[in-house]
Amino acid sequence: MSNPFLKLDAASRRQFMLKTAKSALGVSVLSHFDALQAASEPAIKSGKAKAVIALYMGGGMTHIDTWDPKTGETKGFKDPLKTNADGIQLGGYMTKMAKQADKISIIRSMTSKNGAHGPGNYLMHTGYDERGTIIHPTLGSWAQHHLGRSHKTLPSSVTVGTGNTNAGFFPPSLAPIPISNPDGGLQNAKATVDDSTFRNRVTLMGELDGGFREKFNVAPVKAYSEFYDETMKLLTSADLEAFDLTKESADTQKLYGTGFGRSCMLARRLVQHGVRYVEVRMGGWDMHNDVDGSMAKNGGAMDAGFAALLEDLQKTGLLASTMVVMFSEFGRTPRINENKGRDHFPKVFSTVFAGGGVKGGYVYGSSDADGKEPTDKPVTPQDFIATVGAGLGLPIEKVVFSPSGRPFTVGDKGKAVSDIFA
């Protein structure tokens, strides 16, 4: 307690240091100092993505039946498939993705310590272990924090399907906007009265609230008024069509098909209109029973949706600037259990990357012949988050302080797998 500096909370201490530095060196000197520091560190090779579509396979995606097929006794029910990429084979259910393999990088040496759904999901989304004392942000919020908004009216991040809709320790304005049903569009975007009544009501609101807003001309009130303005802008802008799948051509509708495919189509549409980070959730991967039947159904839908998305992104010219990522909370046991299923398996599993400067037809790391252990270049959940962050060009090493004064980075100091970037 003798050092008064230690008595300051973290925020005041930083402010103090910044103030001291500024007054001592002058701001220009300081920024020069920043630049020097940046130059002395080896640059992180990053992707060229302006947007990310993250496909989250909830329940624990079996790696052997999808991205890391085996031929031995853990093979499962189908033989591996040859693909359009030299030397890369995929699980037997990935018939459509086999024709898109030249667009993807697979990390086959993912490894995590968490084999429970909730904590594993949290870890793969934030790079941090779940704690009772703080909520860590997910990548869409990190991106908005570091890069600002991606569009003047549209949200910067969207979650399609049930999933995380909080901003962690960032303010709620950085939270992903939830879309529960891709065909339902933005929730509550449609007024319950006709257009002229709606406009009349909004005008009336402004007139009746004038006195209050004048009296309390303070940040929290002004912020609210800005949200109203922003919402009105969104409701009256043509950008709202970003949420409307009926605007897609019959051919495109056919390409994506139903279910998961429609969520992928919405993701593409949102990215095309300027949303930076879209997460699409697909459930049904907790295949403790009958992995063959479940893969035929669920795996088939994933295969079709993912392949359609890559094909469409290429067709629309968005693939170069859009990184698609597929991930899950963990893999599944190589051994088939007595119910013909596979159980939770965090020790080794796979993630997939495509577009936005990611190499095509590339495999990073490997698991052993049975798919039981990573044999080469293990990649942790922290590394995974750092990789996606680097793909988007986020300053992943930059320390950000939570309001409680604790230091955090994108992916908790994980190392980005820059080998996958071309």
Add this chain to the structure above:
Amino acid sequence: MKPNQAALATLCCVLLGVSAVHAEDANTPRLWTDVKGRQLEASFMMLTGEIITLQTKDGIPHNLPLASLSAADQALAKTLKPAEGMPSVSSAAAATPSGKIDLLVAQGIMRANAIQAKDNKPAIKQNPLASDEQFVRRIYLDVTGRIPNYEETTAFLNSRSQTKRAELIDKLLASDGYTSHMYNYFADMLRIKDQVDNRLLKGLPYIKWLKDSLAENKGWDKMTYELMTANGKLWNNGAAGYLLRDAGMPLDNLSNTLSVFIGTDVACSQCHDHPFADWTQVQFYEMASFFGATTTKLNGRDFKGKDPSKKLLAEIDHLMEEQGVDTKAIKQKNRTISDLLKANEVVVHDVGENRMKLPHDYKYKDHAPNDPIAPKFITWSKADEKVPAYKQDLSSPEALRVSFAKWMTDKSNPRFAMTIANRLWARAMGVGVVPTLTNLDDPAKSANPELIQHLANEMVRLNFNMKEFQRVIFNSQSYQREATTYEVAMGEPYYFQGPMLRRMSAEQAWDSYMTLVLGDQVDKVKNTQSDVYGRSIDMDLENSTVQTLASKLTAMQNLGNIAKKQLGKGGLAAAGKKMQDDDEEEMEGGTVLQYGNMKLMRASELEQPSPAGHFLRDFGQSDRLITDGSAKDGSVPQVLVMMNGQAQKMMTEKDSLMFRNMAKAKSPSDKIESIYLSIVNRRPTIREKSILTKEVSAHGENAYSNIIWALINTREFTFIQ
């Protein structure tokens, strides 16, 4: 009185030059002489009872006993008028607990102004007293968590009683709404959820314990003691829900305990020495050691014979196989059965051995990794260890939790009373004396150290009676002033010139909507499932047979039906009326009306927390993952809900309660007034009336829906002034 005398003595040491003594004006400094003949140059600020406040040249106010001054100066003091800007706290008022608070707030502002003057900044002025209209809305929201309805608003505004504010405070503190609103606050602080760990283990008994404790106004020390020391199954002792909230994560649980109950944020030292404060990782583990003998699950050692759950499961498998039930059905049923058994194995208790050890990656030199670690209380100053709280028996592992609870809730614990006092102050004023509620750090460095110390002393004097404590705050002028209209910059101290302008919490907003549609029925609908849940699930594992298990399964399945039965059939038109359907017997807890898929009842009676996508969550209700996780910021989805969601539609329907209230009024002008009194709890201004009269002539009956929509969408509605 000792510190004051010491202060005077110190001041007198600084011998001051002779200055003018002639102008006997409050603001002019003069020489004051004490009984011992010592002199001090200072200006008179005010006299409150037997305490005189003098301000020295450095701007610092000093409170001295009047009796310590010479007889002549005593007589003079009684003739002087208080300095300008000083509160008119009469001697009688200052002698009251609320007045004492006002005095300390005023002196805090005086001290701040001395610094402001030095920095050439304008003086901080106390806000004017709030009008009755402002007061009635604020006090209903602050005490009962909802706006007053039309009748409640007009009854207060029309009352001629001189003491109507105090009377209303008393009435509201005694109402059901008080419990509901306090529950929401603590549910946010304690992260209360319906679902505890196991699928069939429900938070209902914990929720009931909390509501009952608040309703009977149990002391905060007693409540905390019960939370820390609860034993047994959740449905036999709801307070066990506290430790079960973080079952399997005792370190996180401790982190939360320290920050929530004694304002000490040590989350960092869970993993390493705290970088910015004095806490070491060892100190954290010494505290965790008080819970080192506590466990939340029964295991083999706790049973006399064989593990009864395993025995029952084996019997069931055997029976099912005998009857040739197909395997899939067995699996399905088995999961519910095993969840039921597991829920009955969740029992908070202590064992004879303290198993707390340092972590395997402990990296400092003072201890080795995995070293066992003995319990030791943290201190904030050297003097702490001498206070009674620290005299606890630490010899028996099984009694450690009790020792911890006794230490924590003792009146002499250096942080316990102050933490809850600061919280309740923040709840009323919008910001704490120490703004970081979970980290009091050094209270002496807060905006008003005397005030925070006094509030802590008040909490002790009132025996941790939270209702009495709040009565004192609500009756103070400091609370009853207008909300501050200018911005206090982030990190700047706030001196309580009045309450801060606050946005309603999610629960206050929802409950206010409920008031608008349900009227005085709003407090009558309750969730009463806790008891039947406890009866349905409870099993004495060691004396259970397959038959007992089967009957429990049936009872558990029936639970859902009971909840469904409480849902009423009537639409909005039924709201605010007593249900008179003869076919239906009056349900326990009242009948729950619905609109769309919304259950029309208080937030405190709904799911905990409400599911994502509910109005409450869009409005910032905590997901109950972290302490005080609720938010008061806006967002686009929230504004969309306000503009186009079900709740606004419900409010603008012609069969809603507001329209029925309005029907009693004859002229458009009276109707408009009725809407205003219902929604923003004030009469419209002339300007507003003229705007709205035009609206009515343009749109006829539909205009009223438009006006309602416009008003519930104003910032005036969402913010509490």
